[in-house]
Amino acid sequence: MASLKVEIVDAKTQRIVTTLENISPEDTVFNLKYAIHQQKSKLYPDRQALRLEPKGKALKEEQRVKELNLPTKGAQLYFRDLGPQIGWQTVFLIEYAGPLFIYPLFWLRPSIIYGSKASEPMAQVVNIACLAWSFHYAKRLFETVFIHRFSHGTMPQFNVVKNSSYYWGFCAFVSYFVNHPLYTPPAFGAVQVYAGLAGFILAELGNYSIHLLFRNLRPAGSKERKIPVPNGNPFTQLFNFVSCPNYTYEVAAWLSFSIMTQSLPALLFTIAGFVQMAIWAKGKHRNYKKEFSNYPKGRTAIIPFLL
Template sequence: MSETSESKMSGVLEVYDAKKTDKLIITLEGIAGSETIGAIKKRIAQKKLTLTQERQALRTEPKGKPVSDDQKLSDLGVSSQKGVLYLRDLGPQIAWKTVFMAEYAGPLFVYPLFYFRPSFIYGESAANSVYHPAVIYAFFAWSFHYAKRLFETQFIHRFGNSTMPQFNLIKNCSYYWGFAAFVAYFVNHPLFTPPAFGDLQVYIGLVGFIISEFGNLSIHILLRNLRPAGTRERRIPKPDGNPLSLLFNYVSCPNYTYEVSSWIFFSIMVQSLPALIFTFAGFVQMTIWAQGKHRNYLKEFPDYPKSRKAIIPFVL
């Protein structure tokens, strides 16, 4: 049957709750097999005002994976006469960019609060204590990192999804703002202990941090260029001539590799246990993300390089 003749046919689509499969959410009439999931979401939102398009995850099976907005009902095997889909309400949503801007802005303002050693935190005599060079470099390194993140969020990142659950704003801000205070309190403390190996250790940490930061930025620019604006196109990422992008020959997510590397070198520079704890927590989370993306690459692209690891070359 041609698409033209199929589009003239109309039927009924029943949408059930994915968690309570016997609960009918809505019945849509005048449905054609050529309609996309995005169009179906729009029709649902028009009749169920609380179920905005961003809150909807439509599936062909109650426990199946959400289907993308550009897929047609006919491609999913949904009957154009009497079809069934299952909907999971994702809850109130908020824009990804809003969450990122909030979670990254916090550390940029929380850290200086401790750097300037206010008396209500460290006591009256704290302001007169001499700053070790490592403390000064750490302040500028921390500020540069989060200023870079804000810049990337505003001008570089292209998000595959436009929104995320509102709860993520509280969760993410608590993580970043809380760790900012935790790390800053000890690094900027008047009783800060200088690194054991002196200036050599400080400068190794500082140089390593700078290289890692620009490596991370390079990868983000490369990934941006892989996805044309306004699309969800996905391609196999490969080095683009920038030496810092060569890490793509070994791992699927070098942006995470460079991110972890930045904080390892930061921790070396200040020789701080709280900074190392922050680094480890970030590494655990980024490893989970990297492994998920690595699996998706292998599944989506048959010719994806099998020698690549997720985040650590040759290891993980």
Template sequence: MSLTVEILHSKSLKPLFNVQVNSSDSISHVKKAIHSQKSKLYPDRQMLKSDTRGKALKDEEKVADLNKDSDSGKVRLYFKDLGPQVGWTTVFLTEYAGPLFIYLIFYLRPSIIYSNSNAKYLNVTHLACACWVFHYAKRLLETVFVHRFSHATMPIKNIFKNSLYYWGFAAYVAYYNNHPLFTPPLFGSLQIYIGLFSFLLNELGNFSIHLAFRDLRPPGSKVRKIPLPNSNPFTILFNFVSCPNYTYEIGSWISFSIMTQSLPAALFTLAGAYQMIVWALGKHRNYRKEFEKYPRSRRAIIPFFL
């Protein structure tokens, strides 16, 4: 059976499009029909809602399951233009490649940055560079080979905002850590190697969680399941928090800050922790709404606390 879908602007309520679809068609078909009428509005750029204050409709939802307008008999949807989009893989590669190469410029070419470029690096300076490069190289490889994204794109403006954050902090931390006047941590080698060992453990934990998340979603699908521990001991943290990847990530940067005793690194850790806590709280709320049997004892990011 054919249905008429009336598309209105989500804020002004101005009529924008009328499209004809079959009752068995999905929201994805509606987006393609809009795209056929206005070529710049490709599907990833569109957000459709059944109510102006409601949540965005998923592409797989059926048009027939939506409420019809009682007067016109049409299905009425509300449209928002999300603006030009860019693929998540491109975003992450840009965000993570920048910090890696920026840090290496400070480390490998100090004569470009500092007037006193003949000072010898401390052991902790070499270790800090190795840890920084390891972290962002891991992120780049995970982006290409591990992550499976539920959404194909994000607004292109976000790539500039996110890159400014990552690239700016990379320069700030690298300038301090590679400076000729950089001093070793207060407790010397003990503090350095405790920080290094903790950093590597948290990085391994973070990688283990990313693998567990990947295995929850078959390739090419948008399946969502309750994340649970598997045979990898690092995934035990799923018993306590919804976003252990963020828990391990914050742990890595706390460890890096301890190892280097670096104020810029500590500020980077605080800024990143704040953002990850916000993300984790949002994801935790969504899990509890989406899954009726979601474990109620879990916290969002910090076991037993938050």
């Protein structure tokens, strides 16, 4: 197959963005993106999506030109500008740093928030809740830096605002009521508090165990995908039942936190998180089944046997 001339066409306006000359069949989609970037400096590779059809699926960067079955004459690829991008790791660090620092403000300086009413001593569960909340987001920051391997390098910059508004907003909402001078401790006292705390700790350990397994599943610097299966860690046995046990454990942690604090705002946070994670889990579950013909049939997405 001889070298090609490929027109890059805007998927929305149908206007030609640029033309790439002397494209080798062995070139990858990433090579094409880099060539576009050389001609259009602001269009760095992470900002680009290339497709075979205007509304088609974005091509994978590792795909080679010879695999795209482009015509030898009049070859075209459709381009979409994804807008200014920001690294996933940076986004996560911003998202999680907010809740780690915002929540303790209500606990450490209640007089600033609540005024003179804050002079009354706090219930022990309020102190435990602050420690649990802080531990969760400190863990998330640690995982973002040292554990997670991201399959995508960047996301649109606007996602920082959207995601941070969710995390930071719910953090202030939950913290305001749990640390409020009029907060009422759980109805069943220490039994409810420590049962909820135990559930929270176990779920956090389970979530961390799944993230470690995911890390070891993908070699550093690759985008290789494998079917996740349990290892020797008992917390990973949940993979026998669901495709996304990290989400299952995450929901279990916040449900336990809600029980421990007997807080309606915490429960609303749990429900909102569950709805979003269920959507993500169902999408990942579908992708697993589509990609792997031998994917375990007994698994559901996030809740064993149900969802």
